[in-house]
Amino acid sequence: xxxxxxxxxxxxxxxxxxxxxxxxxxxxxxNKRNIDVIVVGTGLAGGSAAATLAExxxxxxxxxxxxxxxxxxxxxxxxxxxxxKNYQGDxxxxxxxxxxxxxxxxxxxxxxxxxxxxxVSTNIIDQCVAQGVPFAREYGxxxxxxxxxxxxVSRTFYAKGQTGQQLLLGAYAAMNRQIQRGKIKSxxxxxxxxxxxxxxxxxxxxxxxxxxxxxxxxxxxxxVLATGxxxxxxxxxxxxxxxxxxxxxxxxxxxxxxxxxxFTQIHPTCIPVSGDHQSKLTLMxxxxxxxGRIWVPxxxxxxxxxxxxxxxxxxxxxxxxxxxLERRYPAFGNLVPRDVASRAAKERCDAGYGVNKTGEAxxxxxxxxxxxxxxxxxxxxxxxxxxxxxVRKLGEEIVEAKYGxxxxxxxxxxxxNPYKTPMMIYPAxxxxxxxxxxxxxxxxxxxxxxxxxxxxxxDHGANRLGASALMQGLADGYFVLPYxxxxxxxxxxxxxxxxxxxxxxxxxxxxxxxxxxxxxSTKGEHSVDYxxxxxxxxxxxxxxxxxxxxxxxxxxxxxxxxxxxxxxxVKVPGSPDAKNQELEKAGRVADFLxxxxxxxxxxxxxxxxxxxHFRDEYQTPEGEALRDDKNYTYVAAWEYKGEPSKxxxxxxxxxxxxxEVKTRSxx
Amino acid sequence: xxxxxxxxxxKNAESKGSMVEYTLDGIxxxxxxxxxxDVLNEGxxxxxxEPVEFDHDCRExxxxxxxxxxxxRPHGPDSKITVCQLHMRSFNDGDTIVxxxxxxxxxxxxxxxxxxxxxxxxxxxAGGYISVNTSGRPVDANAIPIExxxxxxxxxxxxxxxxxxxxxxxxxxxxxxxxxxKVSQFALLPQGRVEASExxxxxxxxxxxxxxxxCTNTGACEVECPKGISLENIARMNREYLSASVKG
Numbered sequence: 001x002x003x004x005x006x007x008x009x010x011x012x013x014x015x016x017x018x019x020x021x022x023x024x025x026x027x028x029x030x031n032k033r034n035i036d037v038i039v040v041g042t043g044l045a046g047g048s049a050a051a052t053l054a055e056x057x058x059x060x061x062x063x064x065x066x067x068x069x070x071x072x073x074x075x076x077x078x079x080x081x082x083x084x085k086n087y088q089g090d091x092x093x094x095x096x097x098x099x100x101x102x103x104x105x106x107x108x109x110x111x112x113x114x115x116x117x118x119x120v121s122t123n124i125i126d127q128c129v130a131q132g133v134p135f136a137r138e139y140g141x142x143x144x145x146x147x148x149x150x151x152x153v154s155r156t157f158y159a160k161g162q163t164g165q166q167l168l169l170g171a172y173a174a175m176n177r178q179i180q181r182g183k184i185k186s187x188x189x190x191x192x193x194x195x196x197x198x199x200x201x202x203x204x205x206x207x208x209x210x211x212x213x214x215x216x217x218x219x220x221x222x223x224v225l226a227t228g229x230x231x232x233x234x235x236x237x238x239x240x241x242x243x244x245x246x247x248x249x250x251x252x253x254x255x256x257x258x259x260x261x262x263f264t265q266i267h268p269t270c271i272p273v274s275g276d277h278q279s280k281l282t283l284m285x286x287x288x289x290x291x292g293r294i295w296v297p298x299x300x301x302x303x304x305x306x307x308x309x310x311x312x313x314x315x316x317x318x319x320x321x322x323x324x325l326e327r328r329y330p331a332f333g334n335l336v337p338r339d340v341a342s343r344a345a346k347e348r349c350d351a352g353y354g355v356n357k358t359g360e361a362x363x364x365x366x367x368x369x370x371x372x373x374x375x376x377x378x379x380x381x382x383x384x385x386x387x388x389x390x391v392r393k394l395g396e397e398i399v400e401a402k403y404g405x406x407x408x409x410x411x412x413x414x415x416x417n418p419y420k421t422p423m424m425i426y427p428a429x430x431x432x433x434x435x436x437x438x439x440x441x442x443x444x445x446x447x448x449x450x451x452x453x454x455x456x457x458x459d460h461g462a463n464r465l466g467a468s469a470l471m472q473g474l475a476d477g478y479f480v481l482p483y484x485x486x487x488x489x490x491x492x493x494x495x496x497x498x499x500x501x502x503x504x505x506x507x508x509x510x511x512x513x514x515x516x517x518x519x520x521s522t523k524g525e526h527s528v529d530y531x532x533x534x535x536x537x538x539x540x541x542x543x544x545x546x547x548x549x550x551x552x553x554x555x556x557x558x559x560x561x562x563x564x565x566x567x568x569x570v571k572v573p574g575s576p577d578a579k580n581q582e583l584e585k586a587g588r589v590a591d592f593l594x595x596x597x598x599x600x601x602x603x604x605x606x607x608x609x610x611x612x613h614f615r616d617e618y619q620t621p622e623g624e625a626l627r628d629d630k631n632y633t634y635v636a637a638w639e640y641k642g643e644p645s646k647x648x649x650x651x652x653x654x655x656x657x658x659x660e661v662k663t664r665s666x667x
Numbered sequence: 668x669x670x671x672x673x674x675x676x677x678k679n680a681e682s683k684g685s686m687v688e689y690t691l692d693g694i695x696x697x698x699x700x701x702x703x704x705d706v707l708n709e710g711x712x713x714x715x716x717e718p719v720e721f722d723h724d725c726r727e728x729x730x731x732x733x734x735x736x737x738x739x740r741p742h743g744p745d746s747k748i749t750v751c752q753l754h755m756r757s758f759n760d761g762d763t764i765v766x767x768x769x770x771x772x773x774x775x776x777x778x779x780x781x782x783x784x785x786x787x788x789x790x791x792x793a794g795g796y797i798s799v800n801t802s803g804r805p806v807d808a809n810a811i812p813i814e815x816x817x818x819x820x821x822x823x824x825x826x827x828x829x830x831x832x833x834x835x836x837x838x839x840x841x842x843x844x845x846x847x848x849k850v851s852q853f854a855l856l857p858q859g860r861v862e863a864s865e866x867x868x869x870x871x872x873x874x875x876x877x878x879x880x881x882c883t884n885t886g887a888c889e890v891e892c893p894k895g896i897s898l899e900n901i902a903r904m905n906r907e908y909l910s911a912s913v914k915g
Contacts, residue, residue: 052801067722068788070829071730087809123804130805132797132852132859134822141812159822165729166825173796180792188785211777240724274697279705280726409728412745412752413699478801527712529705574717578679579778581720582712 004257004637004652007439008112013658014094017116020440021483025490032057034496035489038205038220040192040247042069044164044470045453046226047171048477053224054178056482058489061218062175062184063207065191065242065584070172073228073240074473077164078285078406079148080156081128081470083121088145092153094118099659101468104150104337105433105461106611106627107661108263108635110654112440113458120479121471125157127478131170135159147290148466150337150666156467161285161405167470171477190216191584192247193512195223195254195449196504202251202449203498204505206512210584213577215512217505219498221489222448224481225251226473229432229454231264233592233599234544235536237429238270238283244588245595248436248455256444257637257650259437259457261595262603265464265612266545267430268294268341271413272361281428282413284364284406286466289334291369291399292423294341296353296362298322303353313355313363313422324348332666339463339612339625340666342427346545347623349426356424365422370395427545431469433460433612434602437637437652441484442476445637450485452476457635462611516576519586524569528585531566535559535589535596543600548616552604556597556645563593597644605649608632629661668694668760672707674719675767677776680783684776686765696756700743701726701733703755721780726751728893731828734835735780736767741832741891749830749893769831771840773877784831786877787845793873794866795849797858817855824851826894833888833896839880844888846874847904848896854907864911871908 009020027035035058039050042064054060066072086092097118102109125143129135135157136144145154159166178184189210196204196219204219230245231237252258269284297303298320305311324344326333336344345362348354355361371388374395378386386394396419400407407418414424436444436451438458443450453473460468499505542555566589574580609618609625610632618626635652669692677684691710694703701723708718724732733750737743743753758764766780774782799805825848833844850867853859859866882901889898 048801055800066724066730066732067784068829070788070791071724071732073725073730076725076727076729085808125808126805127799127801129808129811130797130799130858131801132821132856134818134825134852134856135808136822137813137815137818139815141814141818142809159825162729162826165828166822169825173791174801176788176792177796177798180794186788188788238727240730241726242724275695277695277698277702277706279699279702282727408747409752412728412748412754415754415756527709529709571712571715573712573715579720579781582718 004437004650005439006110006652007441008110009440013111013115016112017119024483024487027486027490027493029057031493033059035059035492036061036220036497037222037224037485038063038218039224039226040205041072041226041228041455042175043072043074043226043228043453044168044171044473045455045477046224047072047168047175048474049224049226049452049481050184051171051174051178052478052482053485054183060178060184061187061220063187063190063192063205065189065210067188069175069186069188070169072168073243074168074470075165076240077470078161078283079287080146080158080163080467081124081167081474082148082155082467083125083157083471084118084155085122085125087143088154090153092155096153097121097155100151101459101465102461102659103664104463104465106463106625106664107461107629107633107656108610108654109459109461111656111658116480117459117472117475120475123479124471124474128167128170131173133159133166133170146287147335149286149289149335149341150332150465158287161287161403164470167474171474192250193587194250194508196508197254197446198498198502198504201447204500206508211579213575213580215509217500217509219500221492221495221498222450222485224450224452225436225455226452226477227455229435230592230595231429231432233535233596234429234539235532236273236278236281236540238267238281241280244591246588246591248451249591249595251436251444251446251449253640255446255640256449257437257639258434258598259635259637260434260602261599261638262543262606262613263433263462263611264429265338265431265433266342266427267338268345268427269364269425270428270430271410272356272424272426273358282409283428283430284410284423284425286338288364288403288406291402292334292364292366293323293368294325294334294362294364295321295323296348296355300352303355306355307357307359322353329666336666337463337465342545343614345427361424361426363422364425366399366418367422370399370419373398431464433457433462433464437635441487442481443484443488448488450481452481462613515587516583518567519570519572519583519590520576522568522570522572524571526569527571528582528589531562531570531593532585532589534562535592538562539596539599543603546614546616547603549604552600555600556604559593559597559600560645563597566590566593594644598638598647601645601647602636602638605636606632627663633661668755668758670694670758671763673763673765674780676719676779679778680775694755696754698755699726699751700737700753700755701751719780720778723751728752729828731830734769734782734830734832736769736835738765741769741835742893747893747895749828769835771834771879773840773842773879774831774834784829787829787831787842789877790842790846790870790873791849794869797853798862811857813856821852821855824848824855824896824900827896828894830893832891832893834879836887836891837880838885838887839883841882842874842877842879843882843901843904844892844896844898846870847900850904850907851900854903863907864914867904867907867911
């Protein structure tokens, strides 16, 4: 494999995408009917790509492990989707969205990709409204917006706290239309277990029917991986239980480089861990930081009293509270980017100011917002001198309209009423900026293998801004991939159907069967979850919000040992020829046990702090991240060489021609 | 707390199932219901037995995957939540808990507590969309103002998670609440009006083909719906269906 070529088109930044579209090869409609495309994953990126490709005329096969495409974890995205519409007239523009995203990513993303993302962002909103996505509206009937972290404009479109659900159902509906037309064949409860290369090109996959256990061969002229991120590496995360890295990791083993694996987003506002039994963490949307104020007690004695239940947060006077984000970052306050907010919470809790029994929680308080909204509502309703109780009631109604489902979710889990007492929150793993390396066309280093959405690495650098994941997933699927894939497929119009009865498919299927056999036959001591939890502990403690050389080296060693133990001692009950959830989990955890080591290696190799990657050794005297632009302005793309520790580093230098690279400041 | 569980075990779609009893100790209030089942399964695996299979994914009440009948109620005793949001503090030490899969002809059991809900997908495929091309450039999103109340009503219908609790709750195993939610979402929006007649006819036809029962206005579906989807949607669908049928 040669040098990484990002294939960024020449010309001025703002014209690159338009010029590129004008120059790339197209496939005529009659020929599209002879071309098959496999799409793995049916979230926002996969669902929108599948629908659009089918609509263009390609024959599409989609695969998802869920029982319906509609259940992909994009559905759980709460807050919103960004777009540079500037409907609010608050100074937004394509350039500003581009700038915010590059800056938010701590100058570790590719300029051309991010600009394209900002350009097509406005199409997403037009598209979704046309599809019947019921976004929130103002009384005048026009679309409403709100603010998210790391920006100074209101550009986030939303549907209460269920924006991801509504966008995914839009993409699912678009898929359904094509399924009905016979242009998409949807395989549900199917998992991709390997990718098949023919003459160096991605030409198919081996999948397991999760209901019957059958191993199936599927061929196509191109394979699109839209299989999301790998945050479940940490065991506890806001990901769904089934989220895994299998498809991306198998592609990696077949030659696709894996980029920036250590760039992980730890989201600041999640419900804290309550005990050892915990299976997942629940996010409280970043949109809550529009109205919630984050604080801990100013005095350590008060924090102690709260932890021991002797003091209630509502009893603490205003002057005894430390609104530490507002104190440290006056310009952005509670709306600093996620990495900054998470580290600040960790700093306070590590210093002993945590407010729950484990000492790992801070407050997110809506009391001020409730009163502010209540007073405004009282005024517009013509009430004169309303009492506090009335104002609070009016305010609670407005807050409920904005965040009702989130408050309900919180109350069900924690058993406290967040309208009356502040929420407790703590950072949790939420998103992975790293992923399969792709060029400008979203193609990996394996010809014909594309990666879209969270599965690729391209747009968010070292930290993703809120409401940008939905934007990127849909941009890739609706507006980028359908163009760029044509350029590649235009060479395949005479190829004809790809046979699955070839040596390459035989070998890949044999590989898959042997691995399942090995997992089933070990019959060892421990369940799959036992290993997953242990891996998660190593990751969180040594590769989490703050990392250092010593612990990363330990992590690499411990993960390698754990992996060895897994293959000797894991216990998978049941049969491979039937529905078997333990076998499904075992395959996924086996991959995490490899990726985890590469993750630590990548973090160790990056001797700087940037975005979500914070190295203890590299920080300013004030505790802010200290980048090393001279030596690390590059994408680290790893080539598989057997053991993860032996992976070979390839560098894609990042060139900033349109943005001045400077120290990120939100003060 | 100590619990006595009675759980439906069924090897596969072809085999006959039965209730199996388990005793479980050391369950804490803060655990979710599914975490309680995780504890049960960990114990079963360690004993060398096959764990109980159940559908679940997001564990935050939005994906609609989890689907358990608990003591005869879809998603258990609490209201407006899914099983994954149900916490053990809703139960008491010494309780007996009966756990079954959704029971409906159109939802055949796959294994243990897992059922096949692809019939829901096929209803959506029959017309649950607006026929606009994703690759085109439609008009600006703000070109058509939509009354806030209508947009909100459409949104409320659109929050259906497709879990199937409505079918499981219904004595007729009717899918009217599910189908009407999708019909309503589009019928309430100007973009969706264009194909409204064809949509409602096609979706209702598919619903009947799948073997779901009829609606007899009992309202159990609305009571058990984790997202509070309103019966008004069924009334709206009936109106839409009638006027579409008359138009022919």
